[in-house]
């Protein structure tokens with residue numbers, strides 16, 4: 470590779486390769502892993518790959534509009550940053566850098582409960598940018614209530630309750646690495662708390678994060694708690710982690726504002742289906758009453774189009790944002806978002822869609838396609854070649 474010009478990634482897979490080189494093993498493994506055998510991790514990519522897009526021709530696309538409105542928020546395109554914990558492991562500015570990049574790119578950022586910059590620091594860094602707050606429900610309801618109210622006070626415009634994590638999925642690399650939050654970092658939303666246990670993971674034999682969750686998160690979380698949550702905040706509530714039509718229907722009955730179809734980036738129940746394969750049934754379950762978003766495995770502009778064609782209003786993206794952050798901080802996150810935006814724009818044009826309303830269900834074709842045996846085969850050819858050169 471030439472030493473004069475720094476290598477500029479042209480897709481998010483290449484960002485991952487560079488990030489892997491920069492990050493400590495414990496951080497990279499934590500970010501990249503799925504649960505158990507990582508079947509679902511493969512499926513999240515394969516399922517998109519099995520869907521093809523059939524373009525229409527001779528359509529004037531000289532004027533294209535890819536902007537979107539997600540829960541009343543104008544966005545440059547239908548893209549939301551998914552909540553990912555502990556972003557300072559990727560870059561010293563952590564969540565603040567991600568929030569600034571999101572604001573500049575006019576996309577929504579979702580802040581994790583387990584962030585390494587606080588709710589208020591992130592709000593201050595990007596006051597104009599649209600922000601959602603992701604909630605993990607602690608056994609201690611006062612703590613939970615306080616998190617939500619701080620987010621409301623700081624100007625976040627929705628609460629995203631994660632409903633697929635009553636326990637932590639077993640990510641085997643984290644068990645091997647005895648994952649713990651690096652000493653110089655804390656869970657910043659709890660630094661004012663008298664209870665130091667909430668501020669850090671403990672050194673344990675196995676994943677420190679799994680131990681943290683087992684002791685502090687509420688495994689009894691159920692539908693009644695959504696009713697409770699509605700009594701402590703005026704913010705719209707989204708449920709993140711729904712895969713089933715009946716759950717989607719129930720979500721509309723308890724009055725949530727939206728659903729995120731997610732398998733948590735394949736980090737919770739291994740063998741749960743790819744989200745793109747569940748999307749249509751979830752959309753059916755909500756009967757047009759509330760918007761549906763999708764995450765897990767979105768890596769290309771074409772993936773965004775496939776999700777929209779099957780009924781999503783937008784997508785959320787997790788790991789690629791962390792790779793951009795690790796490679797070049799705020800600027801790296803901006804470049805990753807720009808890759809998604811420009812691919813989406815180009816692919817819409819090639820499909821014959823001047824606007825999002827022109828994306829139609831019948832443009833998606835499912836192909837009968839044999840499954841490659843190794844996850845490595847999922848890496849596009851150029852990524853593989855790069856990896857062997859680096």
Ligand SMILES: Cc1cc2nc3c(=O)[nH]c(=O)nc-3n(C[C@H](O)[C@H](O)[C@H](O)COP(=O)(O)O)c2cc1C
Nearest residue numbers: 500551552553554581631733734765766786787788
């Ligand atoms: C490193 C990492 C940390 C995550 N932390 C959280 C979290 O704190 N809260 C949450 O609801 N989801 C969390 N998720 C799940 C993401 O919000 C999202 O569902 C997932 O990353 C989407 O899949 P993708 O990474 O393939 O885009 C995390 C995912 C990763 C990879």
Ligand SMILES: CCCCC(=O)C(=O)O
Nearest residue numbers: 554583634637678682736
């Ligand atoms: C609840 C665990 C912490 C963050 C997370 O959701 C993840 O690592 O996937």
